[in-house]
Amino acid sequence: MRSNDHLERSMICQVPxxxxxxxxxxxxxxxxxxxVLEEARIAAFGVPVGTGEQVLPAKxxxxxxxxxxxxxxxxxxxxxxxxxxxxxxxxxDVRVWVVSxxxxxxxxxFEILDFADGAPCxxxxxxxxxxxxxxxxxxRLTPEQRELLExxxxxxxx
Numbered sequence: 001m002r003s004n005d006h007l008e009r010s011m012i013c014q015v016p017x018x019x020x021x022x023x024x025x026x027x028x029x030x031x032x033x034x035x036v037l038e039e040a041r042i043a044a045f046g047v048p049v050g051t052g053e054q055v056l057p058a059k060x061x062x063x064x065x066x067x068x069x070x071x072x073x074x075x076x077x078x079x080x081x082x083x084x085x086x087x088x089x090x091x092x093d094v095r096v097w098v099v100s101x102x103x104x105x106x107x108x109x110f111e112i113l114d115f116a117d118g119a120p121c122x123x124x125x126x127x128x129x130x131x132x133x134x135x136x137x138x139x140r141l142t143p144e145q146r147e148l149l150e151x152x153x154x155x156x157x158x
Contacts, residue, residue: 006097006109006154011059013043014091027084034077037110037124040094044108048072060152062106062145069132070139075105076127078158085112085121093118098153101146104130104138109157123157 021032028036046058049068058064063072085092092112099107105127112122130139141149 003155006095006111006157009152009154010095010097010109010111011044011152013040013059013094013096015039015043015094016091017087017089019087019089022087025084027086030079030081033079033081033085033112033122033124036092036094036112037077037079037126040096040110041108041126044096060148062148065145066130066139067132069134071131071133072106072128073131074126075129077124078126079122079124080158081122083114083119083121085114086116088115090115095120096152098149099125099156101141101149101153104140106130106141106149107156109154111157125157 015036017028017036021028023029044059045062046064048063049066049070092115095111095113097109099109107125107127110122110124110126111120113119114121130141132139
């Protein structure tokens with residue numbers, strides 16, 4: 001990572017780990033790491049409209065204000081495992097920030113932090129595309145939505 005801007009411009013989301021997330025090596029399985037990223041993304045930006053009940057407020061209510069039926073589709077994941085993430089029965093801190101918000105795509109940066117010392121175990125980046133199946137069109141972020149995301153924008157974790 002080239003810059004530490006993400007330390008000041010990110011939000012921390014806590015994601016509970018599950019006993020079943022652990023693999024035979026005693027650390028959180030790589031597949032479950034992607035689930036942790038998904039849970040952090042939902043905690044940060046909300047439940048996509050029409051797909052579930054938003055009980056706890058999102059840190060930045062973006063997904064809930066998209067047009068009804070909009071899908072937030074994963075276009076790409078990039079994950080770098082820096083060290084094992086050990087299972088602990090406490091929520092793990094996930095640092096989330098915006099790498100870019102352009103047109104119909106949103107690129108997010110992530111760090112999953114070790115509970116014991118706060119050091120990153122995982123760095124990741126996810127690109128989302130917004131799509132409305134009823135019209136078979138992409139949904140573009142509005143200037144207001146991009147402005148809402150701007151304070152959380154920092155360089156890529158890679």
